[in-house]
Amino acid sequence: AQSVTQLGSHVSVSEGALVLLRCNYSSSVPPYLFWYVQYPNQGLQLLLKYTSAATLVKGINGFEAEFKKSETSFHLTKPSAHMSDAAEYFCAVSWDAGNMLTFGGGTRLMVKP
Amino acid sequence: EPEVTQTPSHQVTQMGQEVILRCVPISNHLYFYWYRQILGQKVEFLVSFYNNEISEKSEIFDDQFSVERPDGSNFTLKIRSTKLEDSAMYFCASKASGAGTGELFFGEGSRLTVL
Numbered sequence: 001a002q003s004v005t006q007l008g009s010h011v012s013v014s015e016g017a018l019v020l021l022r023c024n025y026s027s028s029v030p031p032y033l034f035w036y037v038q039y040p041n042q043g044l045q046l047l048l049k050y051t052s053a054a055t056l057v058k059g060i061n062g063f064e065a066e067f068k069k070s071e072t073s074f075h076l077t078k079p080s081a082h083m084s085d086a087a088e089y090f091c092a093v094s095w096d097a098g099n100m101l102t103f104g105g106g107t108r109l110m111v112k113p
Numbered sequence: 114e115p116e117v118t119q120t121p122s123h124q125v126t127q128m129g130q131e132v133i134l135r136c137v138p139i140s141n142h143l144y145f146y147w148y149r150q151i152l153g154q155k156v157e158f159l160v161s162f163y164n165n166e167i168s169e170k171s172e173i174f175d176d177q178f179s180v181e182r183p184d185g186s187n188f189t190l191k192i193r194s195t196k197l198e199d200s201a202m203y204f205c206a207s208k209a210s211g212a213g214t215g216e217l218f219f220g221e222g223s224r225l226t227v228l
Contacts, residue, residue, distance in 0.1 A: 036219075043117070043204065044156070044219040090156060099144065099208075100169055101217065103156040 002027050004093050006104035014112045019063075019078040021107045023091030026072065031093040033074040034101065035065055038088045047089070050074060061085070086111045115139040117220035119205050125226045126195055134190045134223045136205030144208040145188045146217065147180065149173070149201040156204065162188065195227045 007022040025031060033050040048059025055067045065076045074091060091104040118137045126132050138145050147159040160170040162180055179191045188207075192199055202224050206217040 041221070043221040044206075046216050046218075049216070092156075099161055100158050101148075101156075102158070103148075105155050 002031075002093070002095065002102060004091055004102050004104040006089075006091050006107050008107055009105060010108045010110065012110040012112060013081045015083055016080050019076070019081045019085065019109065021076040021089050021091075021109065023065075023074045023076065023104055024072055025074070025091075025093045027093075027095065029095065030067075030069055031095045033065070033067060034092040034094070035059065035063070035074075035076050036090045036092060036103075037061075038090065038106075040087070044090065047076070081109075081111045083111050083113065085109060115218075117205055117207055117218050119203075119220035119223045121223055122221070123224045123226070125228065128197055128227055129194050132192045132195055132199075132225060134192075134203050134205075134225070136188045136190070136207075136220055137186055138188055138205065138207030139209075139218055140186070142207035142209050142218070144168075144210070145180075145182070146206040146208075147190045148204040148206065148219075150204065150222075151198075151201040159190075159203075192225075195225075197227050200225055200227045 003026045005024045035047040036044040037047050038044050048057045050057050050067045058064045063078045088106050088108050090106045092101040094101050120135045145162040150156045158171050160174045161168045177193045181189050202222040204222045205220045208217050
């Protein structure tokens with residue numbers, strides 16, 4: 001079965017440091033790729049998506065992600081973490097144009113002052 | 114900004130009882146979804162709904178589950194006879210169009226606790 005793996009259920013960074021959240025998928029066919037963020041007591045909000053255009057995708061709040069087909073990865077980065085970035089981040093993939101999403105297990109990002 | 118709203122935010126029920134979770138999707142959206150997240154586990158797809166019928170469902174979505182769009186605004190998930198393992202956060206989502214990769218807009222979730 002096709003799957004999505006997020007390496008690291010918890011990531012802690014200092015304010016101002018680089019954020020790197022990892023996502024790998026298992027498929028020989030490039031899927032559509034998404035990153036969602038969930039703030040406490042809120043729903044899932046789309047950060048960015050890859051849909052076979054540019055491999056480097058820019059999203060909201062200064063986040064970006066790069067699709068690397070050879071590595072089957074779609075890691076999320078942000079150059080400088082802010083306290084407000086503390087949340088849970090979910091990588092998701094779809095092989096049917098976004099109608100059915102398969103989610104990774106999520107990574108909780110903690111930002112230390 | 115338009116949003117998907119879900120009620121109730123939290124429901125506690127006894128095993129074997131029927132539960133209905135309600136969602137009001139964004140008004141011009143055509144595709145509707147339910148996902149769930151058991152505590153500590155992944156968000157899982159349950160069902161998608163378009164044109165008044167189920168378009169896809171996962172193996173989780175068995176005969177105990179049903180969905181309905183009764184009045185053109187609400188989109189409901191019914192669990193006929195709840196089990197302990199149905200305890201989860203249930204997310205409703207909607208999308209404007211099935212073409213391309215339109216964004217799924219998620220609600221804040223309904224937490225179901227089955228005792």
